[in-house]
Amino acid sequence: MIELKNINKKFGAGTVNETVLFTDFNFKVKKGEFVSIIGSNGSGKTTLLNMIAGTLFPDSGRVILEGSDITALPEFKRAKRIGRVFQDPFKGVARNMTIAENLSLADNKGKVYGLTKGLSQKRINYYKELVSQIGLGLENKLDVKIGSLSGGQRQAVSLLMATMTPIDILILDEHTAALDPKTADTIMNLTNKVVCEKNLTAVMVTHNLRYALEYGNRLVMMHEGKCVIDRNEKEKKETQLEEILAKFNEISIECGN
Numbered sequence: 001m002i003e004l005k006n007i008n009k010k011f012g013a014g015t016v017n018e019t020v021l022f023t024d025f026n027f028k029v030k031k032g033e034f035v036s037i038i039g040s041n042g043s044g045k046t047t048l049l050n051m052i053a054g055t056l057f058p059d060s061g062r063v064i065l066e067g068s069d070i071t072a073l074p075e076f077k078r079a080k081r082i083g084r085v086f087q088d089p090f091k092g093v094a095r096n097m098t099i100a101e102n103l104s105l106a107d108n109k110g111k112v113y114g115l116t117k118g119l120s121q122k123r124i125n126y127y128k129e130l131v132s133q134i135g136l137g138l139e140n141k142l143d144v145k146i147g148s149l150s151g152g153q154r155q156a157v158s159l160l161m162a163t164m165t166p167i168d169i170l171i172l173d174e175h176t177a178a179l180d181p182k183t184a185d186t187i188m189n190l191t192n193k194v195v196c197e198k199n200l201t202a203v204m205v206t207h208n209l210r211y212a213l214e215y216g217n218r219l220v221m222m223h224e225g226k227c228v229i230d231r232n233e234k235e236k237k238e239t240q241l242e243e244i245l246a247k248f249n250e251i252s253i254e255c256g257n
Contacts, residue, residue, distance in 0.1 A: 001031040001201050002052055002169055007061035009047065009225075021047055021225045022058070029169070034195055034202045036212040038244070039222035040251060045205045048222070049171050052203065054078040066168060080109065083162030087174040089154040092161065095147035099138060099157060102146055103127045106161035130160060134190060152183035156190060163194055170195065172204035176211070184208070188215060209244050223251050 007025040012018045021044050029035055039045050050056040051063060054075035063071045070078060086092050093102050104123065124142065132139040134156045138149075146154060155175055163170060172191065176184035192215055195202050206212050212219060219236040221229035221244070229247065231239060 001029050001033070001066060002203075003028040003064040004048070004051060004058075005062045005064060007051065007058045007063075009051075009056070009058050013059075022061075023225065025061070025225060027227065029201060029203060031201055032199060033218050034200075034216035035204065035218045035220055036216040037203065037205045037220045037222060038207070038209060038212045040248070042224075043222040044225040045222050046173065049084075049173050049203065049205055052169070053082055053084055053171055081168040082171060083167040083169070084171040084173060085155065085158045085162050085175040087177045089151040089158070089178055090147075092158045093146045093154055096145060098143050098145055099131070099149075100124055100127055100142040102157060102161060103130070103142075103164070106164045109165050130164075131157070134160070136186075150183070152179050152187060155179065155187050159187070159191060159194060163198055163200065168201065170200045170202040172202060172206075174205050174207060177207060184211075191215070209241055213239060213241060213244070221247060 004025060004027045007022045007027075009022040009025075010018060010020050025044075027048065037045050037048070047056060051058060054070070054073060054077075058071065061071070062069055065078075065081065084092065094105065097105075104127075107123065107127075127142055128139040131142070136153055136156060138153060138157070141149075146157065149157070159175070175191070176187050179187060188211055191204075194200070202216070204211075204216060213236070217233035217236065219229065219231045219239060220227050228251075229244075
């Protein structure tokens with residue numbers, strides 16, 4: 001499905017702050033996998049997601065999507081095949097547009113716009129049906145601007161928008177980090193429902209160890225640009241929270257924290 005091959009990446013190259021993050025880094029996600037990625041700050045989690053999405057490019061190495069080399073493909077072109085939900089509930093949505101208008105933008109991703117109405121009654125009825133599945137009562141608020149919604153409601157709409165059109169892979173970039181615990185649980189349940197029902201391949205970065213263990217069928221822990229833990233579905237089910245915490249503590253001590 002998606003593969004990073006022999007990736008090398010430096011930040012601040014040639015300066016006193018030069019940092020080498022990835023050295024011949026390899027990472028592969030199979031079709032249908034839901035990978036939960038954890039790790040300390042600076043471990044390479046977000047950079048990994050950005051490499052997949054095309055927000056960052058490697059200094060060398062290749063990014064392969066379903067057999068096609070997309071290393072030099074810009075983010076906006078990858079967006080046709082890759083959906084992403086961000087940590088910031090305002091990213092991925094147009095705050096001054098209504099729910100219906102935002103859904104229409106996502107609905108028409110990759111299509112050529114003509115001189116026709118952006119919203120038809122037929123599509124509005126479809127959007128109502130779509131958002132009613134969230135269970136947050138948004139089907140009655142399609143004419144409300146996204147900016148007036150709560151963070152959880154915006155993330156729910158962002159998730160729907162990211163998966164409205166057929167995609168190869170869904171990226172979840174700490175998408176519950178800015179939410180309160182109860183709302184975060186709601187969004188995670190919705191995420192799992194969407195991923196399972198649409199048979200999506202998903203890569204989720206999270207700081208919530210419970211979510212990392214509870215959701216997905218593969219667990220990865222990163223540290224200093226390397227995968228220090230990589231467990232398949234069977235191994236993941238046998239993994240205890242205490243074991244993961246112990247590994248975090250071990251890494252923290254090694255780093256002098």
